[in-house]
Amino acid sequence: MTKTKDEFKIDVTSEIGTLRRLLIHSPDSGLGKVVPSKAQDWLFEDIVHLDTMRRNEYDYYIKLLMYFLDPDKIKGKLAEIDDVANDRHFFKPDNAGFHNSDKVIEIQTLLADILEQDDIRKKLVASVCAIEAVTYRLQQKLINTPPAELAKVFISGSIGNDDMIFAPIPNLIFSRDIGISINNFLLLNKPAKKARSRETLLARYIFFNHPLFENYRENILEIPETIHHFLRPGEENDEKTTLEGGDVMMVSPGHVLIGCSERTSYSGANEAMKLLFAHDAVKKVTIVKIPHKRDYMHIDTVFTQVKRNMWVLLGSLSASDHEEEEADVVKWFTEKKSKDRTEIAQFEKGKSKPKVFKSLESLLSDISENELDGGKKTKFIYSGNDKFPFDAREQWTDSCNLLALKEGVVLGYDRNDKTVEAFKKKGFEAIRVAELLQKFESGELAPHDMKDTLILMPSAELSRARGGFHCMSMPLLRDKV
Secondary structure, three states: OOOOOOOOOOEEOOOOOOEEEEEEOOOOHHHHHOOHHHOOOOOOOOOOOHHHHHHHHHHHHHHHHHHHHOHHHOOOOHHHHHOHHHOOHHHOOOOOOOOOOOOEEEHHHHHHHHOOOHHHHHHHHHHHHHHHOOOHHHHHHHHOOOHHHHHHHHHHOEEOOOEEOOOOOHHHHOHHHHEEEEEOEEEEOEOOOHHHHHHHHHHHHHHHHOHHHHHHHHHEEOOOOOOOHHHOOOOOHHHOOOEOHHHEEEEEOOEEEEEEOOOOOHHHHHHHHHHHHHOOOOOEEEEEEOOOOOOOOOHHHOEEEEEOOEEEEOHHHOOOOOOOOEOOHHHHHHOOOOOOOOEEEEEEOOOOOOEEEOOHHHHHHHHHHHHOOOOOOOEEEEHHHHOOOHHHHHHHOOOOOOEEEEOOEEEEEOOOHHHHHHHHHOOOEEEEHHHHHHHHHHOOOOHHHOOOEEEEEOOOOHHHHOOOOOOOOEEEEEOOO
């Protein structure tokens, strides 16, 4: 990376401020090695066709991010980048033609950077080999592997193109789950599934050792296990301290949402809240319990923000019949199973009793109207236009998992037809990404002039992985709203 540590800033105070810098990971060869019998163990819903995912889907994401965040890297070069003869050089971290943006940052390049340090390389090789239980001779071979190649090995699980030495980590494309920026803090995850152990280890080494993050090392927060965790029985998520980035949303400068879900336990949410309050990272934490089902996985599969006064969400999971009231904090956190309804409790630093919200709409309206000063009544766009079975079908293919590039300009999958209709009814334009890129390149349209637009991204293969563009982004810097 060319940017110096003194120029590099981390600051995320909302979900919708204009995006300036993020971490991503492009689909690697490991995704092309997932087999049907292991797909769900590796947290994929199906096997994918890697070349289609790259060329016809994810590469559009990178090009779009470049026009918004780092236009000098791409403006005037679109035809060259798209030339088949170039064999995707622009998108390959180990290629001389790689974009190497310091705004659209590829995780693999950061990993290769820290592996240049002998002591880091030896420690990380030893740690990965311990997790993967490889032979001592293979460990020595990896230590002597060039850093750029070693970074690929750690991520793909393969030496060269085909010689697998351990499992891939295909979920690294969902970069939000390795950590989340909260103001100028980084909260690192504790994954629920063993399949994510290696990516979490790699992320910790990157954040604590890469020069870009040197000024923020005191602001890197790691969630501890509870003092009695060694004696707890079983491996159920309720018994472990787990948290993933898809369950954390920075919705206003002093307020973060944390989901209790299939992937984030009550213990994880509680420990994260205590950690954030102890470091004065935020003043308010809202815990959103959703049913522990694969259908929902994280809270960002149920709702995301579009504008100050507008959110997209799954209506069938929102409404509840219980009254707003003060909750018993001990009872609330120690209930072992979330019911088939959403439950919401808001905790403020220094106050002993949380406030309970009766629905997602009431919580999100409170955020929009009282914290973001939307100035208007909060509006909701519902998955599948709030009609069964389209609401459930399209939520499954990430109709609610949108990434805001700026307020009112969001990315979503092109396959969610009824949700697209719902956006149009709220006054949004829907445009396919290929058409939009041509308008950017010709000068007919500029990213900073866009407003109230849903950008439709191709999704036949990406949607098989069960994650949208909110999942596939770890924002590091946004403008303040």
